[in-house]
Amino acid sequence: MAKLIDSSALQPVYQKLEELIGEDSMLKVFDYYHGSQVSLPSHLYNRNTAAIQIRKRYNGTNQAELGRYYGYSQRWVVNVLAEDKSAKKEE
Template structure:
């Protein structure tokens, strides 16, 4: 089907998408989501799952690294670690 697509005539959104992921994958996205409104989350990683990963991967010296890795602020990482320490103290 990609050989049938006139890329020059594509809607601006689909033209940009085809440049980003290729025409074939753009068509797959179009077929799956055409007509729908899609909201793209600001963060790539789910907040709850990232919090679990941060708590697991923290080594005492890598807050900034974890913040960058999961796309959250260093303050957020500190809060997660603090909450995790409080939970450990309670139980």
């Protein structure tokens, strides 16, 4: 397949995107976001929805595993689970 663009003349961010995701995907990102300033969160998963999933998937011993999976610290997972316990006590 012939290249549609001259990679050597791209802005550095678009060069890196082309390298990471390929020309077609980079052009889709460009078409959708060009002219915008994009800031990406440091966590892949949303804190609130990750907390819900952690509460569902917790088996009594897997805090560290859940923290690694969702990209949060074990301490944060323990706090999420502790909040859940304290909310139940208040009821």
